[in-house]
Amino acid sequence: MSASVGLPAGADSRSTVTRTLRDILDAAAAGVLPPADGGTTVVPQPSPRDAGVLSFTAHSVVFTDEDPDWVYDTLRAVPCDPLCATMNARFLTALMDRTGREQETIDALLVAGPLPGRPELALTELTGPDHSRVAYARARRDEVRAWGVDGGVLVLGRGVAGRLEVSVEVAEGARQRGLGRALVTAARQLAGEPLWAQVAPGNARSVRAFQAAGYLPVGAEALLHKA
Numbered sequence: 135m136s137a138s139v140g141l142p143a144g145a146d147s148r149s150t151v152t153r154t155l156r157d158i159l160d161a162a163a164a165g166v167l168p169p170a171d172g173g174t175t176v177v178p179q180p181s182p183r184d185a186g187v188l189s190f191t192a193h194s195v196v197f198t199d200e201d202p203d204w205v206y207d208t209l210r211a212v213p214c215d216p217l218c219a220t221m222n223a224r225f226l227t228a229l230m231d232r233t234g235r236e237q238e239t240i241d242a243l244l245v246a247g248p249l250p251g252r253p254e255l256a257l258t259e260l261t262g263p264d265h266s267r268v269a270y271a272r273a274r275r276d277e278v279r280a281w282g283v284d285g286g287v288l289v290l291g292r293g294v295a296g297r298l299e300v301s302v303e304v305a306e307g308a309r310q311r312g313l314g315r316a317l318v319t320a321a322r323q324l325a326g327e328p329l330w331a332q333v334a335p336g337n338a339r340s341v342r343a344f345q346a347a348g349y350l351p352v353g354a355e356a357l358l359h360k361a
Contacts, residue, residue, distance in 0.1 A: 154177060154180065155178075155179075155195065155294070156180060156295040156296060156297070158188070158195055159297055159330075160328075162245065162352045163245050163247075163330075167190050167191060167193070167353075168190050168193040168195065169193060170191045170192035170193055171192065171193060172217060173193055173194075174195070174196060174205070174206070174209060174219075175194070176195075176197075176198065176205050176206075177195060178197070178198075178199055179198055180294065180295035181295075183274075184197070184295070184357065185197055185199070185357075186198075186294070186355060186356050186357040186358045187220045187226070187229075188243070188353055188354070188355050189220055189221050189353050189354040190352065191353070192217055194219075194220035196220060196229075197294075197295075198229065198358075200229075200232055204232070205229075208225060208228050208229075212225050221240060221354060229358065234360075234361055235358035235361060236358065236359050237358050237359070238357075238359070239334055239356075240354055240355070240356045241332035241335070241354065241356075242332070242333045242334070242335050242341065242351055242353075242354060243351070243352055243353045243355045244344050244345075244349040244351050244352065245328055245329065245350060245352055246328070246329050246344075246347070246349040246350065247322070247328055247329075248322055248325045248326050249319070249322040249323045249325075249348075250323070252323060253323050254316070254320070255316055255317065255320050256283060257281035257283050257320065258281060258282050258283070259279065259280070259281050259282075260280040260281060260282050260287070265280070265282075265287050265303075266303075267280075267287050267301060267302075267303040268289055270301075271301060272291075274291075274293060274359070275291030275292055275293045276292045276293075277292045278291035281324075285305045285307065285313055286303065286313050286314070286317050288300070288301075288318075288321055289302070290321060290324060290325065294330075297328070297330045298325055298327055298329050298330065299329070299330045299332065300321040300330070300331050301331070301332075302314060302317040302318055302321070310339075314339065314340065315346045315347050318331070318343055319348075322347065331344050332357075
């Protein structure tokens, strides 16, 4: 069961709907975002591993197994514009303290549909966790698969709510040659379903590569990891 409240409208403008985080993500991948009503929806964690906050246009989603009343009460106490409260450092710190979790950064969340055809890159599937990007993915995702190409690595795996996520890394000497864009384009050809990317907003090169390959921004995400 999820709960929703429009914070600017007051504490009592709350309704309950049967909706999971995966429902919300699937709708966003299809271009249907939550209503821009200034509200916050609280849904259960999709797994013990993943908790956090999603921020869409004028609507946020907090996925946690904590009491929704605690979430709403804490948000009301944050001294900022209610539209920004879920991503405010005070709320995120309170959520980390409450859950005993840690958070690394706030990422831009992008999504793209699958593409037909086969990748033009000569990808070789990697079976070991030798690369740091692969090891990082295995700690945070399920069903991880990785491919290598001269100068780069492409990783796919199932992350939050089972969505398919992509990450890439391009070696220093191979940058600014279009390899990043080629890798994330190849990922769409390997996917067969909507493909999600979490990109630090300050990583302008990565943001540009994903957008050039057709990934569209849908919001921001702060993931809380087990300490």
